Structure formats: C-alpha cells, structure tokens
Amino acid sequence: MRESVQAEVMMSFLVSEELSFRIPVELRYEMSDPYAVRLTFHLPGDAPVTWVFGRELMIDGVGRPCGEGDVHISPVDCEVLGEVLIRLQVGGDQALFRSSTPPLVAFLDRTDKLVPLGQEGALADFDTHLDEALGRILAEEQSAG
Numbered sequence: 001m002r003e004s005v006q007a008e009v010m011m012s013f014l015v016s017e018e019l020s021f022r023i024p025v026e027l028r029y030e031m032s033d034p035y036a037v038r039l040t041f042h043l044p045g046d047a048p049v050t051w052v053f054g055r056e057l058m059i060d061g062v063g064r065p066c067g068e069g070d071v072h073i074s075p076v077d078c079e080v081l082g083e084v085l086i087r088l089q090v091g092g093d094q095a096l097f098r099s100s101t102p103p104l105v106a107f108l109d110r111t112d113k114l115v116p117l118g119q120e121g122a123l124a125d126f127d128t129h130l131d132e133a134l135g136r137i138l139a140e141e142q143s144a145g
Contacts, residue, residue: 005029005114007107011086013043014096025097027104029055029111034120037111039086041097051088059108059117061086062101075101 007027012020026040026048037058040050053071060066061073062084070090076083076098084104086097 002114003031005107005110007103007110009099009103009107011041012098013041014098020098025099027107029107029114031115034115041095055108055111056117058104062104062108 005028009025009027010022011025013023014020021044023044024042026038026042028038028040029036030038033052035054035056036052037055038050038052040048042048051071057067057071058073061075063075063081064078065072065074067073067087070088072085072087072089074085075081076085081101084099084101086099088095088097
C-alpha cells in the first residue's frame with residue numbers, strides 16, 4: 001500500500017511586481033502525518049526549503065482567502081479559480097508564490113484518495129506520532145526556557 005503522494009509543480013516566485021521566476025516545487029503528503037502537506041521550494045543557488053502546513057489550509061485556500069500566521073493561501077481571483085497565491089512569512093521576511101490551480105487540485109485529490117478528509121484521526125499510529133512530537137516540542141521549550 002502506498003503511504004505518500006508526491007507531485008512536482010512549477011510555481012512563479014514573485015520577487016517584486018516587476019520580477020518573478022519559475023521554480024520547481026515538490027508537493028508531498030504522507031500517511032504518517034495525515035493533517036499536513038509539505039512544499040519543498042528549489043530556489044536557484046540555495047538549498048531546498050521545506051514548509052509544512054495543514055492540508056485543509058491548502059484545500060480551503062484554493063477557493064477562498066485563508067490562513068493565519070506564517071502561511072496564507074488565496075485564489076488570485078475568487079471568481080475564476082485559475083491561479084493561487086501562497087504567501088509564506090518568517091518574522092519580517094516573506095516569500096510570495098503563484099501557482100496554477102489545477103495541479104494543486106489534482107495533488108489534493110490524490111491525497112484525499114489516500115486519506116479521505118476527515119478520516120485522518122483514524123490512522124492507528126497517528127496518536128503515537130502526535131505524542132512523540134508534542135514531547136519533543138515540550139522538551140525543546142523547557143531546555144530553551
């Protein structure tokens with residue numbers, strides 16, 4: 001049984017209103033982390049950068065503006081679902097990407113076939129992974145504080 005879904009999508013990295021360039025972005029979804037999707041950006045001259053955020057955020061962002069904090073996703077035009085903007089922010093720095101909607105929808109459809117939306121919690125080992133992740137986070141916070 002397959003345990004992950006992958007796709008490569010070309011996105012435009014919008015540096016400014018006048019400057020953008022196309023980059024390959026790897027989309028990945030894993031059964032071991034059923035609530036999340038991973039986007040790995042391959043920027044020229046830099047090591048790949050991976051962002052992890054909620055699958056549901058990406059699903060919602062294809063049709064309407066959504067997101068809080070570091071990740072915001074929205075259609076370029078809510079009337080015509082042809083392109084999506086993905087804004088990633090760390091502190092005062094941000095990166096803006098534009099993607100065609102159909103490859104994102106195709107990827108999300110494949111994730112839904114692997115783990116239907118709303119059925120993520122039914123995966124037997126997810127609670128174990130969650131407990132381990134929470135334990136690591138708490139340990140890091142205690143050692144930092």
